[in-house]
Amino acid sequence: MSIINALRAAVSDSGLAWRGAFNVGDADDLPPMPDGRATRSVVLLGFAGRGHWQTFLASAEARDGAPHPLDRWSRSRIDGLAKRFDGHGLYPSDGPPWLPFQRWGTRAEPVHPSPLGILIHPRWGLWHAYRGALAFADDLAEPMRAAAPSPCVACATxxxxxxxxxDAIGPGRYDWRRCADHVRSAAGDDCLKTGCRARRTCPVGAEHRYEPAEAEFHMRAFLR
Ligand code: B12
Ligand code: SF4
Ligand code: SF4
Known part of the structure; x- marks a missing residue:
């Protein structure tokens, strides 16, 4: 089995979604590998749709009562893959300065910025996220992402x-303080318990909308 196929199989076994891969160019802002070698390729890992949440819920980290269960679960899987495949784990919550995961996402998959700021995927809609990345000192023989237009272009309304x-959201504008004040208030219970109302109105990939328990977990993390 080639390295890339073995890696894909191991990612699938880990409970994470393969979110695309790319060979690094000058504009990608990749930090070097810990031993000083240049980073040559990156695989993005994450959640897409609802299924991976159930895998996380069945884990020890989800039930041990310690802080940041999802981050700990992600790191243990991704660091394990890094060790096995001579790579290095990178994480979206490491920062500031933040690593440009969304920019990398557009290099790896046909995702596009939505008016909400988060990326939209033609299949998963707004219902996906990055849990980390694997960086490698070698090029991956992985084809570049398939091109697909942004679903937002055809969305008339x-x-x-x-x-x-x-009104915390407008074209190119997200007032996160206003949003957080509302979500913390009694009137914001709907956003807190079932997720961002603006995100939920998007018709793309509506069947992949997070269940209330997952939506509330992420909203509480956002408020922290
Ligand atoms: C800081 C941050 C926040 C801050 C935002 C502060 C602010 N001033 O806007 C806060 C805490 C408010 C926030 C909230 C949320 N966030 Co946030 N956040 C980040 C974080 C850690 C860094 C983003 C950043 O600044 N990057 C630095 C720049 C240099 O990186 P970049 O990739 O080049 O950035 C590009 C994009 O950010 C994009 N962009 C940025 N803002 C905007 C706005 C518009 C309108 C557009 C079109 C593009 C755009 O342009 C940049 C240039 O290419 C990222 C993780 C990461 N490391 O990327 C998650 C991330 C962006 N967040 C994410 C999510 C899901 C959320 C929430 C929806 C969480 C939730 N509740 O479910 C909430 C939104 C609240 C809500 N209403 O639901 C996801 C988005 C996934 C996706 N599908 O794209 C990310 C990628 C984390 C992840 N693990 O996947 N977040
Ligand atoms: S509602 Fe329309 S414009 Fe907004 S994110 Fe969804 S597809 Fe894009
Ligand atoms: S979570 Fe609620 S208040 Fe915040 S942007 Fe979404 S719809 Fe608006």
Whole structure:
């Protein structure tokens, strides 16, 4: 089995989704490997749709009562893969300065910035996230991402831009303090318990919308 196929199989066994790969160019802002070698390729790992949440829920980290269970679960899987395949784990929550995971996402998969700021995927809609990345000192023989237009271009009414109850979101604008104040208030219980209303109005990939328990977990993490 080639390295890339063995890696794909190991990622699948880990409970994470393969979120694409790319060979590094000058504009990608990749830190060097810990031993000083240049980083030549990157594999993004994450969640896509609802299934991976169930895998996480069955883990020891989800039930041990210690802080940051999802981050600890992700790191243990990704660091394990890094060790096995001579790579290095990188994480979206390491920072500031933050690693440009969303920019890397657009290099690895046909995702595009939505008016909400988060990336939209033609299949998963807004219901996906990055849990980390594997960096390697060798090029991967992985084809570049397939091109696909942004679903937002064909979305005439853009309901995501008119459904925030406190107008915290507009084209190219997200007032996170206003959003957080609302989500913390009694009136914001709907956003807290079922997830961002603006995100939920998006028709793309609606069948992959997070269940309330997952949505609330992420909203509480955002408030922290
Ligand atoms: C800081 C941060 C926040 C801050 C934002 C502060 C601010 N001023 O906007 C806070 C804490 C508010 C936040 C909140 C959320 N975040 Co956040 N956040 C990040 C983080 C850690 C860094 C982003 C950053 O600044 N990158 C630095 C720049 C240099 O990187 P970049 O990739 O080049 O950035 C590009 C994009 O950010 C994009 N961009 C940035 N802002 C905007 C705005 C618009 C309108 C557009 C079109 C593009 C755009 O342009 C940049 C240039 O290419 C990333 C993780 C990461 N490391 O990327 C997650 C991340 C962006 N967040 C994410 C998510 C999901 C959320 C939440 C929706 C969480 C939730 N509740 O579910 C909430 C939004 C609240 C809500 N209403 O639901 C996901 C997005 C996944 C996706 N599908 O794209 C990320 C990638 C984390 C992850 N693990 O996957 N977040
Ligand atoms: S509602 Fe329309 S414009 Fe907004 S994120 Fe979804 S597809 Fe894009
Ligand atoms: S979570 Fe609620 S308040 Fe915040 S942007 Fe989304 S719809 Fe608006």
């Amino acid at each position: 853009k309901p995501c831009l008119s459904s925030c109850p406190v």
